[in-house]
Amino acid sequence: MRNSGLVFSFELKSILRKKSYLVTTIILCLIVVAAVVIPTVLAKKEKQPEDVLIIDGNVPSSVLEDFPDEDINDTIANGGYFMATDELKDFPLIKNIKQEYTDEDSLKTALSNDEISYGVVFNSANDFVFMVNGESNPVASSLFEQQLLNFNRMNYFEANQINPGLIDEIYGVQVNATNVDISQKGIGNFALAMIYTFLLYMLIIMYGTTVSTSVAREKDNRTMELLIANTKADYLIIGKTFAAGLAGILQVLALIVTLLISLKFTGQDIVGLIGGFLELNMTTIVTMIIFSLTGYISYLFIYAALGALVSKVEDVNYAVTPVMLIFIAAYLITMLGMENPHNTLLKVASYFPLTSVLAMPVRTILLNISPVEILISTAIMLLSIVVFSILAIRIYRLGSLNYGNRMKFGKTLKMIIRGEGS
């Protein structure tokens, strides 16, 4: 096993030193920083949502009185109106409008000459026409509509001697209704399931290809002969697989640390953010750790073995396509299954080793799964990593000695069944 450690350390150093690894890590970290910092900065710069409170429904008339004149002026100042009715002579908003016109035509002319940015024709207390010349102004339009509604209501209340405060009170009563599915967990868990699936997908695809390319390159440049002359193929594949695995995990850790630092830097409450939305227990955490690590390593073993079947780096893509398709299927089943985590396909996928790496942790994150189900799937997963690693070592051993044409996977399996490569 000493040589496994040597191979591991040499390969890990080799990956970490690569410019492509460093550049990818830096770019991913910058994306994380940008994703956290930019929205925070933009939100601080933009006006607060209180600006549009006035156009929200059910606004008491008192709000208008409290609303600063300068804000109303900003919204409706540069307009004009034509009053075709006497019903609205006390409508308070008209004093904020720049210009009154004596007829509709002169209003339209002023609007078409860009003397004003909009025009309103008040036909009656509950009928007005809002005109613009190419550039819409939905805020002003809504403001007139809302205020006209309030004005009419106030007039009605006064005429019928109704206390407006009482009406506000009646309509202010709210009923809080919460729907709970006891088998499902919170919205934060959905986000966690998405992040888990995406990160593991990226890790396996990126580092699986790294391992298989590295093995194929050693065959291509004939370093393989020197390596297997000096140490066992088992030690080589174990060292290589774990080195690539750790390099991937280090990259993910770098992203997580960058995310936490960015959140802290922007003043966001990390503990509150995580704790407030997530419903996690020890079973879920342990399931995620076991399945992510065993699944990740299983896939890397398979990728390494497939890399050994070819003699040229350019043939790697052909060799890894079948397993990549299986993994993409696992990804799609899991992502689509998140919409309805009770679906049968996701449940079946959570027992099959090549798909349970994603499916079982996601089900555990989203649902309250029975511990028996988790234990059965874990047992299958642990058994499969043993089978996959033995199979991968034998394929690697056979493949590493073959310098000719690309070895067919089926033929290689037959050779293993015959006892070759053991």
Next chain:
Amino acid sequence: MKLTLNNINKSFGKVHVLHDVSFAVDSGRAMGFLGRNGSGKTTSIRCIMDIFKPDSGEILLDDQPFKPRELKVGYLPEERGMYAKEPILEQLIYFGQLKGGGKAESKKSAEAWLERFELSEYANKKLEVLSKGNQQKIQIIQAFLNDPEMIILDEPFSGLDPVNAELFKDAIRDAIKKDKLVIFSSHQMGYVEEFCDDITLIDKGEILINGSLADVKAEMSHDKYRLESENLNREQLKQLLKLFEAEYNNEQILLASEDKISLILDLSNIVPNDFLQKIIAANVQIKNFSIYLPTLTDVFLHYVKEHDLATNEMDKQDKEGNSNAQ
């Protein structure tokens, strides 16, 4: 230390590559492993290195099963390969450690060999920045790291200029002096002749010769003489030899072979002095009459041609047997 291969057979699919390959190599003596392209040299070496498992037969070191990874073996494969994008010293230390050496020992050894091969200045450079010849030297250094007990070199001189070849020759000579077991495969007969005390000749997966080079040459030169004339060309000499055959009561004067300038005669049934007197009396001006000492190329060609004839004859008999059976 004695390495012995006993009846090694190896097939790839339906192709039987090695047929009962047997030979032995002693430490302190370099063995030249010769053969045509595709004769089975590299496959035999890969079997020794446990890269290929033989289908049958055994490989012994001092009568015990040989496990190359449990002994310090320096191996230079025919198809060279090291990491192009890794620093030279670092990968030499890595290979030294994989062979079982400690880190400090491997580093010390690598630095010493880099200095000896005048490559110290490139220790921290990537392999790919070196010229092809210098890359070849790094690969040779890899084989000599950590003072191996056994050194197996497959076509070691290909790609080396005469100056670097001389550096490498010194390294091989030192290894032989230190009682190392050296196996040396090459097409370049001059190098083999220069270093090797023993030779093994393989052809079509069968061993033709295994033994001391001196003995092999002596056997080939037994009662053979080289004849070259000042006034007759080879054809005229051959005509004259036919006349002598009658004088010797048709005792055969075998024309064993010839080269560009002389005839090689087999005088096993004739007293050489009598023969010499007769041809002088026949007005042949002698330029060279000497005991025939074959070169390694002569040995190689002689045995390979003999083997070709024998295998062709066997093939012919097999075909005839098959057609008769049909």
